[in-house]
Amino acid sequence: MAVTTVAKLVDTSLCIGCKACEVACQEWNDQEFTLGVFNNTYQTQPDLSPSFWNLIKFNEHVDDGVNSWLMAKYQCMHCADAGCIKACPAPGAIVQLPNGIVDFKQDNCIGCGYCITGCPFDVPRLSPTSKKVYKCSLCSDRVGAGMTPACIRTCPTNCLTFGSRTDLVQLASIRTAELKEDGFMDAGVYDGPGVGGTNVLYVLKHASEPEKYGLPKDPRIPWTVSLWKGPLKWVANAAFLGTALGAMLHYLKFGPQERHDDDTD
Amino acid sequence: MTTQIERFSFAERVSHWTSALCFLYAAFTGLALWSPRLFWLSGVFGGGETVRAWHPWAGLIFSVALGVMFKRWAGQMQLDQDDQVWLAKSHLYAQHIEAGIPESGRFNAGQKMMFWLQSASAFFLLLSGLVIWFPEVAPRSARLIAILLHPVCASVSMGGIIVHFYMSTLAVPGALSAMVHGTVSRGWARSHHGKWFREVDGR
Structure with a gap:
């Protein structure tokens, strides 16, 4: 039986910003918490860190003079077409499990940081x-x-759901329909089609403006990364082999230049 | 017996071979970091983490050594009228047909082109390398350019070095010895670098 692709659904409309998920993440993964920077927001810290993998972003949003937070859970999206894997030079440092999880194996990681760029x-x-x-x-x-x-x-509000990706896509569309009934006509699902689909799915009230949640509008593997890890390899390999072959053929056809060690003038 | 004349000073040879060794190390470890298929090369050089840590330093020392050569040679590497003719007839040079090819100064036009090719690629390798070295500090836009620029320049430079290596070992007997021992015979100097020979020979 084929392994089910698992996914996480984040219904941002249900997030109350309790940060229990941040604590649960830190505890289960045995991460130390060090106080970060206070930057006048309710966010735990401004950004992810090597020992902080799950951050609830409190994106401040003003609509018709009404302030609100657009909560977004910021973590790995577990892309089907993962840019980190494409960029990684070390075999086995980043693996994609049959269930779709993209996992870093630190034992094989060499710390080049290419995945960050990818x-x-x-x-x-x-x-x-x-x-x-x-x-x-x-x-x-x-x-x-x-x-x-x-x-x-640990999520107390059912904002987060775990299950098979197929089931969660259905649930996401149900939630979207409910939000539309509630008057959020721009509600929709964010699932990164540009990277072959992400295994973290979002339900957003403002789906046409994911930037408001800190999410890229049309996430794709950067073209420089694709070029670098694709056609450039073949061009460079051909150039190396061509040059070496050319040198060999030249030597076989023309041989070395004549020596002129004698000094007859 | 022939009298030997100095072709490369001690400082020139030290900087050349320093850059050569660093280049070889950086090239092979660079290939290891270039593709998972070539990652096995990192095992030859102490493993992936070691390679990741040392490759940038090798590049840095290479840049310094090349900088020394650049400072010494950039003036002598300017292409003149004769070099233009030489380049136009380089296909004859490659076939060892020397009639009609102008005599060269201390460096022939081919060597001058190699010098500028290596200098330019090294400059961009250094810039992009510094960006790749510190991914957590360098801005994302710079990193996206650097990860493409670095291998492009490395390919150009390594392709050039294959030619350089072939010319200096197999194709032109006496060239390697000149860079190792620093001297060439008078006959070698006259036939390969006629203009330069008359300058240094002084008679």
């Missing part, structure tokens, strides 16, 4: 101490043991 969502973080890159694993250890990822297990 990621369209700017998620991986390089640790200055261990020189390894870290990010959300979708609790692959828990999922492998039949459990739910820590963040989802």
Whole structure:
């Protein structure tokens, strides 16, 4: 039986910003929490870090003079066509499990940081101490043991749901329809078709403006990364082999230049 | 017996071979970081983490050594009228047909082109390399350019070095010895670099 692709659904309209998922993530993954920067928001810290893989972003939004927060759970999106894997030179450092989880294996990581450049969502973080890159694993250890990822297990509002991707796509469209009934006509699903679909799905009230949530409008693997890891390889390989072959043929046809060690003038 | 004349000073040879060794290290470790298929090369040089840590330093030392050569040679590497003719007839040079090819100064036009090719690619390799070295500091837009620019310049430079390596070892006997021992025979100097020979020979 084929392995089911798992996914996480984030219904941003239900997030109350309690940050329980952040705590659960830190606890399960045994991460130390160090106080970051206070930048006049309710966010725990401004950004992800090597030891902080799941951040609730409190995006401040003003609509007709009414202030609101557009909550967005910021973590690895577990792309089907993952830019980090495309960019990574070290075999086995980033693996895509049969269930769709993109997992970093720090034992094989060499700390080059190419994955950071390859990621369209700017998620991986390089640790200055261990020189390894870290990010959300979708609790692959828990999922492998039949459990739910820590963040989802702890969410009190059903904002987060875990399950098969197919089921969650359906649930997302149901939630979208409900939001539209409630008057949020711009509601929709964010699932990154440009990267072959993400295994983290969002229901957004303002689906046509994902930037408001801090999400890229049309996430794709950067074209320089695709070119670098695609056609450029073949051009360069052909150039190397062509040059070496040319040198060999030249030597066989014309041989070396004549020596002129005699001094007859 | 022939009298030897100095072709490359001690400082020139030290900077050349420093850059050569760093280049070889950076080229092979660079290939390891270039593709998962070539990652096995990192094992030859102490493993992926070691390679990731040392490749930038090798590049930095290479840049310094090349900088020394650039400072010494840039003036002598300007192409003159004769060099233009030489380049136009380089296909004859390659076939060892020397009639009608102008005599060269200390460096022939081919060597001058190699010098500018290596200098330019090294400059961009250094810039892009610094960006790739510190991904957590460099801005994303710079990184996106650098990850493309670095291998493009490396390919150009490595392709050039294959030619350089072939010319200096197999194709032109005496060239390698000149860079190792620093001297060439008078006959070698006259036939390969006639203008330069008359300058240094002084008679």
